[in-house]
Every structure is written in C-alpha cells, then in structure tokens.
Amino acid sequence: MAQVLLTADTARSLVDSVDAFLFDCDGVIWKGDELIEGVPETLELLRKMGKKLVFVTNNSRKSRRQYSKKFKSLGLDVTEEEIFTSSFAAAMFLKLNNFSPEKKVYVVGEDGILDELKLAGFECFGGPEDGKKSIMLEANFYFDHDKSVGAVIVGLDQYFNYYKMQYASLCIRENPGCLFIATNRDPTGHMTSAQEWPGAGTMVAAVSCSVQKEPIVVGKPSSFLMDFLLKSYNLETSRMCMVGDRLDTDILFGQNTGCKTLLVMSGVTTLPELQSASNTIHPDIYTNSVHDLVQLLEP
Numbered sequence: 285m286a287q288v289l290l291t292a293d294t295a296r297s298l299v300d301s302v303d304a305f306l307f308d309c310d311g312v313i314w315k316g317d318e319l320i321e322g323v324p325e326t327l328e329l330l331r332k333m334g335k336k337l338v339f340v341t342n343n344s345r346k347s348r349r350q351y352s353k354k355f356k357s358l359g360l361d362v363t364e365e366e367i368f369t370s371s372f373a374a375a376m377f378l379k380l381n382n383f384s385p386e387k388k389v390y391v392v393g394e395d396g397i398l399d400e401l402k403l404a405g406f407e408c409f410g411g412p413e414d415g416k417k418s419i420m421l422e423a424n425f426y427f428d429h430d431k432s433v434g435a436v437i438v439g440l441d442q443y444f445n446y447y448k449m450q451y452a453s454l455c456i457r458e459n460p461g462c463l464f465i466a467t468n469r470d471p472t473g474h475m476t477s478a479q480e481w482p483g484a485g486t487m488v489a490a491v492s493c494s495v496q497k498e499p500i501v502v503g504k505p506s507s508f509l510m511d512f513l514l515k516s517y518n519l520e521t522s523r524m525c526m527v528g529d530r531l532d533t534d535i536l537f538g539q540n541t542g543c544k545t546l547l548v549m550s551g552v553t554t555l556p557e558l559q560s561a562s563n564t565i566h567p568d569i570y571t572n573s574v575h576d577l578v579q580l581l582e583p
Contacts, residue, residue, distance in 0.1 A: 311551020322575020415443020
C-alpha cells in the first residue's frame with residue numbers, strides 16, 4: 285500500500301478536515317523528560333486554528349494530575365481535562381462497569397494507577413510498595429492473598445518482581461470473578477530520552493502466562509478509551525486525527541475508532557518498518573515529527 289508523505293497540500297487538507305488532534309505523548313511530544321523539537325510551536329498553531337487538542341497516552345506511571353504538571357514543567361499549557369491516560373482509563377473502566385466498592389483492587393504498576401483509583405473512590409494496594417517485598421521459595425511456604433480483591437490491574441512497573449507476579453496470579457486464579465485488566469500491551473517504550481525500555485506489555489505477558497488468561501485491555505489500541513473520550517467531548521471520530529509514533533497502538537487505535545491517522549518518526553517506528561512488506565498497519569499520512577505541520581502550514 286502506498287504511503288502518503290506529509291506535504292504542504294496534505295497538511296492543509298488534513299487540518300481542514302479535522303476539528304481535533306489526538307496526540308500520543310512518548311515519542312511524539314517528548315522522549316523521557318526531553319521535549320521533542322518544535323512541539324510548543326505546533327500546539328500553539330493548532331490551538332490558534334481553533335483545533336481541540338487531546339493527549340492520549342498508554343503510559344500509566346503518572347495520573348492525569350501528574351501529567352498536567354509534567355506538561356507545565358516542559359512549558360506546555362495543557363489542562364487535566366485534555367489528558368487521557370491508561371491509568372485513568374483503568375479506573376473509569378471499573379466505574380462504568382459498576383465495580384463493587386466493597387471489593388479491593390490489586391495493582392501491578394506505579395503511582396499513576398493508584399492515584400486514579402483513589403480519585404475514583406476505589407480501595408487499592410500493591411504498586412511501588414510491593415516492589416520492596418520478597419519471598420523465599422522454601423519447603424511448605426504458603427503465600428497468602430486478600431480474598432476481597434475483585435480486580436487486578438497490570439501496567440508499566442519498574443518495581444515488578446516475583447512477589448507481585450504471584451500475588452496477582454493468586455487473585456485472578458482463586459478469587460471468584462476477579463477481573464484481569466491491562467493498561468496496555470506496548471512491548472517497549474521511550475522511558476528515557478536515551479533508549480527504549482521494556483513496556484507494560486512485558487509485565488502483562490508474565491501475569492497472563494501464569495494465569496493462562498487474556499486481560500481486558502483499556503489503553504490503545506482498545507476502543508474503550510475512545511468511547512470514554514467521546515462521552516467527554518462532543519466530537520465525531522471522522523473529524524479527529526490520531527498522531528502517534530507506534531503502528532500497533534496509536535495508528536491501530538485511530539483506525540479502530542474511525543479517526544484519520546498521522547504517523548511521526550520521532551519515536552519507535554522507522555521508515556523501513558513502515559515500508560516493510562510484512563507491515564499491515566498503514567497510516568493515512570506519515571512525517572518526521574509534529575514540527576513538520578508548522579513548517580508546512582505557515583506561509
């Protein structure tokens with residue numbers, strides 16, 4: 285399938301055909317804690333043109349509040365309401381599915397998930413605290429777990445260990461009706477500006493393998509996040525453009541939900557990967573970075 289490169293004409297046509305731009309963050313807006321060149325000018329120009337901007341990230345390490353602070357620290361004025369994270373999506377999934385307030389949530393992940401669950405009114409535990417716990421595989425060692433856990437949420441976790449894997453597995457396997465929720469299945473991510481690191485998908489795969497069960501995925505490319513976004517904004521998906529650096533999450537998410545799609549090469553996807561005969565996910569348009577929009581649109 286022919287790939288369409290962003291040009292002055294395709295940029296103008298794209299901007300005229302959409303009311304909202306959905307941006308991934310890692311690899312599109314920033315890498316680690318470093319802003320990608322030209323991002324402030326691009327966001328400013330699109331806002332001046334009256335476009336709605338939404339930031340949709342699979343990274344569950346931070347809550348929406350924490351992400352809002354990160355945007356501010358990088359000089360970008362983005363409100364909490366414009367940010368949709370997979371940690372927020374996990375909490376909203378429980379809320380929309382009337383998860384019992386009597387039940388607890390066990391978290392394999394970081395503060396972002398815990399914070400969003402608490403804000404939504406759920407009792408949760410695990411997270412970084414359990415990263416300090418260890419076990420001894422000795423004869424007759426019995427590992428106890430809380431029988432009132434009704435959901436296990438697995439996301440990106442730099443404190444992932446054998447203790448958490450066993451705790452999550454026991455809850456899913458032994459607690460009747462316990463939900464197994466994954467924030468996302470990204471295999472890797474730009475956790476620092478210097479290199480890629482294992483993504484949440486690696487933690488999800490470990491738990492999934494242990495319990496021999498597939499999780500409910502709430503982040504991209506699942507359409508759950510979009511359904512929730514559409515409830516929050518009066519927008520049509522055909523008038524939105526998803527901008528991302530990953531084919532299998534961002535671009536697929538856009539395609540699954542009926543958005544236009546723009547792939548940027550500032551993150552994980554390379555041109556050879558995009559043009560490979562084995563690639564089956566094709567964005568509407570591709571370009572080097574979001575900064576190209578400004579350079580092509582400004583007279």
